Structures are given as C-alpha cells and as structure tokens.
Amino acid sequence: MINVVIADDQTLVRAGFRSILDGEEDISVVAEAADGAEAVERAASERPDVVLMDIRMPGVDGLEATRRIAADPRLGDVRVVILTTFDLDEYVYSALRAGASGFLVKDTEPMELIHAVRVAARGDSLLAPAVTRRLIAEFVDRIKEPPPAPRLNSLTEREREVLAGVAAGLSNEELAERLVVSIATAKTHVSRVLTKLGARDRAQLVVIAYESGTVRPGWLS
Template structure:
C-alpha cells in the first residue's frame, strides 16, 4: 500500500486528489495538511511514502516544508512531489534543490497523478515533460562547472556509465536493457551512485550532471 499525505490549503483541491487516489486499491491518503508547518508535523507522525506538497501554503510554504522534511534523517524514505498552478522556473529549481522527487502542475490528468505517485513511491524521480525541457535548456545555457574530481573518482567505470545514462533520461528498465544487466543490478548501481554523490534522487542527479557538464544538450529525450 502506497501511503500518501496531501498538503494543500484549498479544501476542494485536497478533495479532488483524495477522490482520485482512493479509486486505486494500492493507495491510501493517511493525512491532510493545510499549512507547511502541519505538513512537516504530519509527515513526521505518519511517515508516508509520498507527500503531495502545494507550493503556496500559509506559515511555511511548500519549499520550506520540503527542505525541513528532507533534512530529517528519520524521514529519508519519504518522497515529495511539489504541485503548483504555475510552471515558474523559480519554483522548479527551488523544489529540486529542496529535495523534491517530482514537480507537477495541478491541471494534470488524473491518470498522470496516479502514475506520478507510483513512480515516486518506488524511488524514481518524475518531472512533467514541459518542465524537464525548460530545466535542461536553462541549466545547459549556463557555464558548466567541472564536476568535483573526488566525487567522480569514487565511482567505478560501470557506475560512471550508468550515471550518464540516468542523467540522459533512462529508466532502470532501459538501462538494464541497454547494458544487458538485470533490473535489480541497475537499481543497485543507481542507489550507490546517488549515495556516493550525496544526491537524494534522480532529479537531483540530472541537474548535477548538466551543471557539471557531464551531459550535453540533446542527450535527454
């Protein structure tokens, strides 16, 4: 069962998300928050798999609430999807750097929301395609900073290869097929890479790879 917390100050928005998720037999909404402060408290109390976090809320906003949850080592397994009405770049970059595993706009289709929750719950990252394109275009336009030699040196040749494939947009299944390895092996490699680089998930790895110049424009499909 995928346990979800809804954090949004609008009652109708929460009700809509709740009705969508409750139709799925493998999902359950375990709590609802109306402020960022409440979202942090309820997350610590319930330790859900996924938090759907509105970007604009009273008291702490969604970004501050996300930062506080991510910084709590007891909540390391919690994944956060930031939701907003606007695809504003400041929100996007802030969400990823705060540690969010996904960023979606609220006008998504119900099937997209359900897919997002499942993807993030299993440990992958998810960004709306339009958001990903803008993120990559913006980051790629900046002057690349060489990746820290010590961090790259800590990776094996195979891990470096897989890191580049992850940053180029491949899923674990695609990596396994490309390299003729099992899905479990690919997943293990990705986990080790994230740990060695001190990154939370694949979304942060994509940004790290572009900002460091490891991946060039046009690689991500």
C-alpha cells in the same frame, strides 16, 4: 497500502485530490495540510510514503517544507512530489535540488496523478516526462561553466555512464539495455551512484548530472 499526505492551501484542491486517490484500493490519504509547516508536522507524525506538496503556500512555503523533510533522517523514506500550476517554474528546480522526487502540474489527468503517486511510492522519480528535463535544462543553462564537482571523481567510468543515463530519464530496464547488463546489475549501479554522490533519489542525480556538466542542456532532446 500507499499512504499519502496532501499539502495545499486551497481546500478544494485538497478535496479533489483526496477524492481521486481514496478511490484507489492501494492508496490512502492519511492527512492534509494547509501550509508548509503543517506539511512537515504531518510528514513527521504520519510517516507517509508520499507527500503531494504545493509550492506556494502561506508562512512556510512548499520549498522550505520539502527541504526540511528531505533533511530529516527519520523521513528518509518519505517522497515529496511537487504540485505546481506552471510546468516551467523556477521554484520547482529549487525543490528538486532540495530533495523532491519530481513534480506534477495541478491540471494533470486523474490517472496521471494516481500513476505518479505509485511511482514515487516505490522509490522511483517522476523523470520520464520531457518537461521535467526541459525544466532542469532551462535553469542550468544559465550556468555558463559547470562548477568543480570533486565528488564525481569517486565514480567509475561505468557509473558515469549510469549517471548520464539517469539524467536522460532512462528506467532501470532501459539502462540495462543500453549498458548490455541485467536489470539487477543496472539497479546495483544506480544504487552505488546514489550512495557515492549522497543523493536522495534519481531526481537529485539528474540535477547533479546537469550542474556538474556531465550532461548539458540540449544533449537529451
């Protein structure tokens, strides 16, 4: 069973999402939150697999709540998926940097919402849609020269290829095909890159790849 917490200051939004998700046999909404502080509390008490987090909420907003959840070692298995009204939202990029695993536009189709929850719950990131990469490129493009990234020095040449592949939104299967290795080997490479870079998940690897200049906006069209 995939346990979900829904954090949004609009009661109708929470009710709509709960109705969709609770209709699935493998998903259960275990709690709701009307602001960021409550979302952090519910994440700590319920230890859900996924938190659907609105950005704009009163008091503690979704960005700060995401940062607090990602920083708590007890909640290392909790995945945060950002809910936003606009697909290009500067706060979404900040949330990805803070540890969110991806984002959804609020008017997404019900099946896309269900799929996103399942993807996040199994530890993957919502990186396949081109809009996610476009969003990251939009804001990282403002960085004229990438800052020094000494932590990338620990990566082997193959691991740098893996990082670039993840930034391109490739799945483990697609990485395996590109690198001509087994899927198990591709998974091992991704795990090593995550560990070496101290990244929470693949979403943060995408951010690191852009900010370090490993890939640049326009390379992944």
